[in-house]
Amino acid sequence: MVDNSILVRLLRQLTIETDRFAEIFGEKQRMHRTDLNALALIMDARWTGEPMSPGRLAEALHMSPSATTAVLDRLEASGHVHRTRSAHDRRKVELHVNDSALELGRAFFVPLNEALTRAWDEFADRDKEVIARFLGASIDATKAVRAGLTG
Amino acid sequence: MVDNSILVRLLRQLTIETDRFAEIFGEKQRMHRTDLNALALIMDARWTGEPMSPGRLAEALHMSPSATTAVLDRLEASGHVHRTRSAHDRRKVELHVNDSALELGRAFFVPLNEALTRAWDEFADRDKEVIARFLGASIDATKAVRAGLTG
DNA sequence: CGATATAGTTCGACAGTCGAATAATTCGAT
DNA sequence: ATCGAATTATTCGACTGTCGAACTATATCG
Numbered sequence A, B: 001m002v003d004n005s006i007l008v009r010l011l012r013q014l015t016i017e018t019d020r021f022a023e024i025f026g027e028k029q030r031m032h033r034t035d036l037n038a039l040a041l042i043m044d045a046r047w048t049g050e051p052m053s054p055g056r057l058a059e060a061l062h063m064s065p066s067a068t069t070a071v072l073d074r075l076e077a078s079g080h081v082h083r084t085r086s087a088h089d090r091r092k093v094e095l096h097v098n099d100s101a102l103e104l105g106r107a108f109f110v111p112l113n114e115a116l117t118r119a120w121d122e123f124a125d126r127d128k129e130v131i132a133r134f135l136g137a138s139i140d141a142t143k144a145v146r147a148g149l150t151g
Numbered sequence C: 001c002g003a004t005a006t007a008g009t010t011c012g013a014c015a016g017t018c019g020a021a022t023a024a025t026t027c028g029a030t
Numbered sequence D: 001a002t003c004g005a006a007t008t009a010t011t012c013g014a015c016t017g018t019c020g021a022a023c024t025a026t027a028t029c030g
Helices: A005-028 A033-047 A056-063 A065-077 A097-121 A125-148 B004-029 B033-046 B056-059 B065-077 B099-120 B124-148
Strands: A081-085 A093-097 B082-087 B092-095
Touching: A005 A033, A005 A097, A005 B004, A005 B033, A005 B124, A033 A056, A033 A093, A033 A097, A056 A065, A056 A081, A065 A081, A093 B082, A093 B099, A097 B004, A097 B124, A125 B099, B004 B033, B004 B092, B033 B056, B033 B065, B033 B092, B033 B099, B033 B124, B056 B092, B065 B082, B092 B124
Parallel strands: none
Antiparallel strands: A081 A093, B082 B092
């Protein structure tokens, strides 16, 4: 019998471990958590049609525009990102990750992905569906409670 | 068919949502992430026999002793924690959470626990066992890769 | 008893974040 | 078409969290 409290504890452990993993990655690259999060968001935006802009990035990071400018200055100085002005709306800035950052990310996260894939090999497709539903339900529940808190 | 990449994405979303939840809790209480983490660790230590000390807390937080002193000063000033000197070794300081902090934490995390419990009701005991194994395997895999990185 | 080690704090310096003010561009109303 | 308002991003000054080094107090070992 698996108690709910055990699942809660496991989820917490998992987030702590994931956090620590990202932390070490940041130390190796001399990047702070904020810069890492920003880089991940800029990378993600590549699959959404439009490139990330400083404004949207500030919202996604829950940070002030000025702080976001500082983040981008750091990322640009370290060669992970470069800025271009939008051709259609010259107020906007488009953010692009450089190849070096992509390679860097791959070098770090491919081993993790491989380890996770190995760990998940033992689970049947039916089990994976259950797990996916579980994760989805947990995400939705967390979102719902959070929405109730903010307003 | 549930691809592994879907599971990876779900895990990531879940950690992001959990993170944001803690972030909002911190904003409401005017506490930073570090203070929250510290408070959680001090609370956890209540179940391990010995109360948390500033030194062990610094290690657990991956912070310098001086920064930890600052954290504890803030937590003590806001009335969430109080310090006592150990009777056996008067160099050591024992950290205790005040009742107000316990109530505060309950008020915030009980709703989340309830929502998660409701969301998990639909899963049979057999499924929960599978999920627990999955989470445990993911934690272990992350730990293993991290250990390979640090040295 | 004296020397060394340990636990925690204080102090000065540095770095990340914020709010307010600014520059450049676009949009809307007349 | 033009002037005012809104949008986007940046700069600047101030605040705050974190660190490293020096310091105090207590414990342990020779």
